Amino acid sequence: MAKIEIKSNAVQICIEGTEEFIDRYSVNWKLDELVSSITDESQLSIKDSQINSFDSPSPLSYVGEIPQKKPDTSNQNKLPEHFGQWINIIDPSTDQDKVFLTGLFLEENSEDKSFSSAPIASLLKEHGLPVKNVSLQLQRICDKKKIFKLKKEGNIGIYRCSAPNKKELIERLASVATENN
Structure with a gap:
């Protein structure tokens, strides 16, 4: 299971599901644009059940680092x-x-x-x-x-x-x- 939490002073968004779900819908929901619109990016946190802490200067890089599963062919x-x-x-x-x-x-x-x-x-x-x-x-x-x-x-x-x-x-x-x- 993967989880993405986006928090700012006024807004909190939590998306939870399989890694495939998060990967597929992070692109569709344009999370890059959403994160850019949040004024206080210092409160942004992105979590995954397999990673307890994630300290990265660019939280968006984690969205791209969710393990890419190939479509079931x-x-x-x-x-x-x-x-x-x-x-x-x-x-x-x-x-x-x-x-x-x-x-x-x-x-x-x-x-x-x-x-x-x-x-x-x-x-x-x-x-x-x-x-x-x-x-x-x-x-x-x-x-x-x-x-x-x-x-x-x-x-x-x-x-x-x-x-x-x-x-x-x-x-x-x-x-x-x-x-x-």
């Missing part, structure tokens, strides 16, 4: 590399299944782990599996809680698969891919 290494392989293994029967599987493939192969309708439509069309209204299918899948909308950029929804549904498909894909190796 064990599933990705086991998963089929090409979308055609995913389609052959799962063999989706409905448009919603096709859209969900394609979204998961795009999510697993993107840096930001998300997807939108246009790449889904393009990939399905490339593989001879066109779906007429991908946005409508995404909305229906969202209503079933198999995916959720992260944000909206203009009129484009950005989605991510829900963990239980994602886990089930990933396990099926990985097991078949492992058998074939």
Whole structure:
């Protein structure tokens, strides 16, 4: 477990969690900017359960020194590399299944782990599996809680698969891919 405490005369912020959580969200929360905005940095303290005292002229350097864990790629290494392989293994029967599987493939192969309708439509069309209204299918899948909308950029929804549904498909894909190796 890791813990970051930021204290000043008027403000106290405490963030606690696994080292991976702290590392991931310290960047997203822009802790560098937050610490810079605190007027009395002499009262800033950053702690970790493995380090009892930390005397550093730059408390921000500790945020970067949290041990960097590499993302878990064990599933990705086991998963089929090409979308055609995913389609052959799962063999989706409905448009919603096709859209969900394609979204998961795009999510697993993107840096930001998300997807939108246009790449889904393009990939399905490339593989001879066109779906007429991908946005409508995404909305229906969202209503079933198999995916959720992260944000909206203009009129484009950005989605991510829900963990239980994602886990089930990933396990099926990985097991078949492992058998074939």
